[in-house]
Amino acid sequence: MATFLYARVSTTEQTLDHQRTQAEAAGFTFDHVIADKGVSGVSVPMRERPEGKRLFDMLRAGDTLVVRWVDRLGRNYLDVTDTIKTFLSRGVIVRTIINGMTFDGSTKDPMQMAVRDALIAFMAATAQAQAEATKEAQRAGIAHAKGKDDGSYRGRKPSFDRKQVVIVRDLLGKNTGISEIAKLSGLSRQTVYRIKDDPEGTEKALALWPEREM
The missing domain is CATH 3.40.50.1390 (Resolvase, N-terminal catalytic domain)
Structure with a gap:
């Protein structure tokens, strides 16, 4: 075995x-x-x-x-x-x-x-639904970014990257406390809460600023 x-x-x-x-x-x-x-x-x-x-x-x-x-x-x-x-x-x-x-x-x-x-x-079913929601958010963010040639309307560059988002979501799935997640991911508690409470906004931010993805 x-x-x-x-x-x-x-x-x-x-x-x-x-x-x-x-x-x-x-x-x-x-x-x-x-x-x-x-x-x-x-x-x-x-x-x-x-x-x-x-x-x-x-x-x-x-x-x-x-x-x-x-x-x-x-x-x-x-x-x-x-x-x-x-x-x-x-x-x-x-x-x-x-x-x-x-x-x-x-x-x-x-x-x-x-x-x-x-x-x-x-x-x-949850895995498929999460993938579809992520893809839709990415499409929306990319479409918005393409419509702004000079990039001036992309908003503030996010304080997180794809690797940190993956870490945060993994730890949330294990019911890890927000303070511990912030420590392990190198993010502020406020940013961790933002990733947790606004998954669509998180994906849009990563799509608008792809150079931050890892």
Whole structure:
């Protein structure tokens, strides 16, 4: 029985390091780390990713698959639910770092199965909805920026970058306190609250000032 970490980032500019760091901080150790870099979780199904396909080939009954959250498996509802159900049917245990969820296919109790499947469906739907909201905010911000040739109406440059936003959102998902998040991300408490309370505005700011993204 082996433990796998699967990590994914959608652009080549992003790094995978923080996903492994979070997993290790949560107490996980790994026999294998499988990672796809620069691969969309929206448009590229898990089975069609270079390392995702390899993961399908390697996982066996009794193995444990660890992911930061289900959105690393993908941001398409049907793809994510199909992927997880396929792994569970093989006898693989799927665990998430954020929220500490464990999905085990060994149960035969219909009520437990119904609750498990409903939770998987909800998390997969949330991942897709977040991706769609982010994409829409980015489109709006880019369209606004293109309409202002001199850039004078873009507003003040944000005090955060993409990497810091990812850190903040990850820690919020783990119910970390605002003061601790500010310390770990290098941002002020006010900025952390702004990222938390205004996700659409955050994405628009990053789209208007792409040079701040990392």
